[in-house]
Amino acid sequence: MKETLLEAIELFEEVIIYGTEHFLKSVQSPIWKEYSPEQIQTLKLLSAYDSLSNGKLAVLQGVHKSAITARLKKLEEKGLILSERAQHDQRTKVVRLTEAGQDILAASNTAINETIANLFDDKISEEELTQFVGTFRKLKDILQMRELDQ
Template identity: 30%
Template sequence: MESQEKQLEQFVDCVQAIGRHMKRSQRNSQDGTEITKTQWLILRFLAKQNGCTIGQLAERLEVRSSSMSQMIDRLELAGTVYREPDKNDARTRIVKLTEAGKEMISKMKHSRMEMIAGPFNQLTQEEQNTLVEIMMKMTTNLKLHGSRCKE
């Protein structure tokens, strides 16, 4: 049991170190573009989904819809997102990236990939595949565990 606890501590330490490194590198590489982690997550999700409702964003980031509305207001003021009426339901608005938002997410994604590529490429192809597979499995298990805790 002690061994597993030690491994868990090492795992958490490693995840935190990677997170700190990515955050520090992001701060150092920003060209005057200030964006919070939450804003990054919103923009990234919108880029993958090609737009979605505030409710969908709130659910994805596990916040209240009213909080998400405020976040979207700030992103709209910054010119990175816009809202348009849903073609199927006029009461609903779809949040989408503006061209500036698409450009910002593309630059930041490229910057993040460059930053992590060096250490990642030090792994063999097999290690890379295994690492990604394990991290995806951990993410899925966290989501499953999280939904059981909420019930």
């Protein structure tokens, strides 16, 4: 099992690397020309977590806090996010999506879904897709449980 797990990890990394490169070359959407992948990822994280501090966003994106600050400033100038004091601690600022941010994220998700559907069209069977979804649901559950344990 250890060898199979190592192969799975290696394949996952390769899919991330080559998939990202291929996807960025393939997506045809004005949203992805106006906003960087990092900005879209920030919007996705805010959508998933509702609101986050700058520090938590930096950790989730694997970048220095200064990079997040610059990214958030651009998104706030475009009206996609709102920065406010945390209810539980007035010293902490949190960021959340605005309605405009949700709209941009929805448009981005549509572009992503169409691009991926076109990429895999007739190359992956319904059965393979069902297995893939099942495996990824299980992985998501495992990762979410570990997050709750910490």
